[in-house]
Amino acid sequence: MLPNLSVEDLIEQIKSNKVSPEEVTNHFVKKTALIDPKIKSCISTAFVKGKDGILNGIPFMVKDNMEVIGTKTTCASKILENYVSPYTATAVQKLLDAGGTVIAKTNMDEFAMGASTEYSSFFTTKNPWDLQRVPGGSSGGSASAVASGMVPFALGSDTGGSIRQPASFCGIVGYKPTYGLVSRYGLVAFASSLDQIGPLTKNVRDAGLIGNILIGKDPKDSTTVEKQIDLLKNIENSIEGFKMAIPKEFTKGLSDAVKNVLFDAIDNFKKMGVKVDEVSIPSLKYAVAVYYIIAPAEASSNLSRYDGIRYGLSIDGESVDDIYTKTKDEGFGREVKRRIMLGTFTLSATYYDAYFDKAQKVRSKIVDELKQIFNSYDAIIGPTTPGVAFKIGQLSSPLEYYLQDIYTIPANLAGSPAVSLPMGSINGLPIGLQIMSKRFEDEKVLRIGRNYEMIRGKFPLPEVVA
Numbered sequence: 136m137l138p139n140l141s142v143e144d145l146i147e148q149i150k151s152n153k154v155s156p157e158e159v160t161n162h163f164v165k166k167t168a169l170i171d172p173k174i175k176s177c178i179s180t181a182f183v184k185g186k187d188g189i190l191n192g193i194p195f196m197v198k199d200n201m202e203v204i205g206t207k208t209t210c211a212s213k214i215l216e217n218y219v220s221p222y223t224a225t226a227v228q229k230l231l232d233a234g235g236t237v238i239a240k241t242n243m244d245e246f247a248m249g250a251s252t253e254y255s256s257f258f259t260t261k262n263p264w265d266l267q268r269v270p271g272g273s274s275g276g277s278a279s280a281v282a283s284g285m286v287p288f289a290l291g292s293d294t295g296g297s298i299r300q301p302a303s304f305c306g307i308v309g310y311k312p313t314y315g316l317v318s319r320y321g322l323v324a325f326a327s328s329l330d331q332i333g334p335l336t337k338n339v340r341d342a343g344l345i346g347n348i349l350i351g352k353d354p355k356d357s358t359t360v361e362k363q364i365d366l367l368k369n370i371e372n373s374i375e376g377f378k379m380a381i382p383k384e385f386t387k388g389l390s391d392a393v394k395n396v397l398f399d400a401i402d403n404f405k406k407m408g409v410k411v412d413e414v415s416i417p418s419l420k421y422a423v424a425v426y427y428i429i430a431p432a433e434a435s436s437n438l439s440r441y442d443g444i445r446y447g448l449s450i451d452g453e454s455v456d457d458i459y460t461k462t463k464d465e466g467f468g469r470e471v472k473r474r475i476m477l478g479t480f481t482l483s484a485t486y487y488d489a490y491f492d493k494a495q496k497v498r499s500k501i502v503d504e505l506k507q508i509f510n511s512y513d514a515i516i517g518p519t520t521p522g523v524a525f526k527i528g529q530l531s532s533p534l535e536y537y538l539q540d541i542y543t544i545p546a547n548l549a550g551s552p553a554v555s556l557p558m559g560s561i562n563g564l565p566i567g568l569q570i571m572s573k574r575f576e577d578e579k580v581l582r583i584g585r586n587y588e589m590i591r592g593k594f595p596l597p598e599v600v601a
Contacts, residue, residue, distance in 0.1 A: 156192020176280040177239040188234030196289040199240040202321040211255040214466025224321020241276030250539040268524040271301030278305040296543025299555035303519035303567025310342040314550030318353035326433035375408030384419040385517035396559035428494035435478030509573035519555040519567035552577040557594040
C-alpha cells in the first residue's frame with residue numbers, strides 16, 4: 136500500500152485523501168511488528184499520538200536517549216533499564232506538536248558511546264542490507280528502522296558522528312544540524328559541548344522538512360540560538376559555481392574501492408558546474424585524539440549523576456560509597472566504564488594541563504583552520520566513513536572503533552552542520568558522502584546534498600523479508 140514512501144510523499148497521499156492518517160500509522164505499526172524481530176531496531180514499543188499538524192498520521196521512532204513522557208528511556212544501559220520518563224524532550228515535543236506519532240524507542244550504543252550498537256547492554260541491532268553486519272552507531276536502531284522501512288524517519292543524536300555514520304552504513308540520509316539550532320533539552324547528556332539531535336530520513340528533502348520543525352530557540356536550553364532558517368526554500372536551486380574542498384587528510388589511506396566511489400561523486404559535482412579542489416587541513420590529524428579526550432571528560436562529569444540514590448538502578452551496600460561503587464559497577468557496561476575512567480583521568484589535577492587543556496587548545500586550532508577553508512569554499516566533502524558496514528564482532532580493539540569517526544568528528548568539534556547521504560555502494564553495501572559547511576549554513580549543506588541526490592538518482596533501499 137505504501138511502498139517506501141518519503142515523508143513528503145505520505146503527506147501528499149494524506150492531503151489528497153488517498154489514504155487516511157490512521158491507515159498510515161497502522162501500516163507502519165504492523166510493518167514494525169513484522170520486521171523488527173529480524174532487525175532488532177527497537178528497545179521498546181510506544182504509542183504517543185501528536186496533535187493535528189503537517190505530520191498528522193506519520194509515525195517516527197526516537198533514539199532511546201531522548202525523554203518521551205510515560206515511556207522507558209534506558210540509553211541502552213542496565214543502570215536506566217526501568218527508568219520511565221517524567222517529561223518529553225523539546226525536539227520530540229515539536230514533532231508531536233506537528234502531528235507526528237511516536238511508535239518506538241530505538242536501540243543504541245550504551246549512553247551513545249559506540250559506533251555499531253554492539254555496546255548496547257541489551258542486544259545488537261542488525262544492518263538491513265546484511266544481517267551479519269552492524270548498522271553503525273550510536274544511532275544504529277534509528278538508522279536501521281528507516282532503512283528497513285519500519286518508519287519514514289527517526290530521531291538520532293550525534294556527538295562524534297552518531298547520526299551520519301549509521302546513515303552511511305544503512306544507505307540513508309543523516310543530518311546533524313549546527314550546534315545550537317536544535318534544543319538538547321530532554322536529551323540524556325553524553326558530551327554537552329558536542330551533542331546534537333537530528334533526523335535520519337530516506338532523502339535530503341525529508342531531512343530539510345523535519346529539520347525545519349526541530350530548529351528553534353528553547354528557553355530550556357541556553358545553548359540554543361534564534362535563527363531564521365528555511366531548509367527547504369532554496370534546496371533545489373542550482374549549485375553551479377560552488378567551490379568544494381576535499382582535505383588530503385580525508386583521502387590518505389582510503390581503500391581503492393572507496394576512492395573509486397568518491398571520484399564518481401566528484402565527477403557528478405563537476406557535471407553540475409562545481410569546482411572541486413584538494414586542500415590540506417593539517418590539524419585534522421589530531422581530531423580523533425582531541426575528541427577522545429574532550430568527550431570522555433564531559434561524559435565522566437555528566438554520568439556522575441547515576442549514583443544509585445536518586446533514580447535508576449540501586450544496589451544495596453553497607454555505606455553510601457559502597458552503594459555508589461556497586462551500582463556503577465553493575466549498571467555501566469565496559470565501554471562506558473572505559474570512557475568514564477579516561478575522562479576522570481584527564482580531568483584530574485595532575486593531568487588536566489597535559490591533556491584536557493591542551494586538547495581544548497587544539498580544538499580551537501581545528502576550528503580556526505576549518506574557518507579558513509570555509510572563507511574560500513562553500514563546503515568540505517569526503518566519505519562519511521572509511522569503509523562499508525563491518526561484520527558483527529569483526530572489530531576487536533577500542534581504537535578500531537574510535538577510528539570509525541575519523542571523518543565525522545571535525546563537524547562536532549566545530550559545531551558545524553553536516554549531512555551524510557548515499558554516494559554509492561561497494562559489493563552491494565552502501566557508503567555515504569559527507570558534506571560539511573560553516574556554522575548556520577545548514578541550508579547550503581542540504582542544498583548541495585539535494586543537488587547531488589538529484590543527479591545521482593534514487594538510491595535503493597534493502598529488501599527486508601519479514
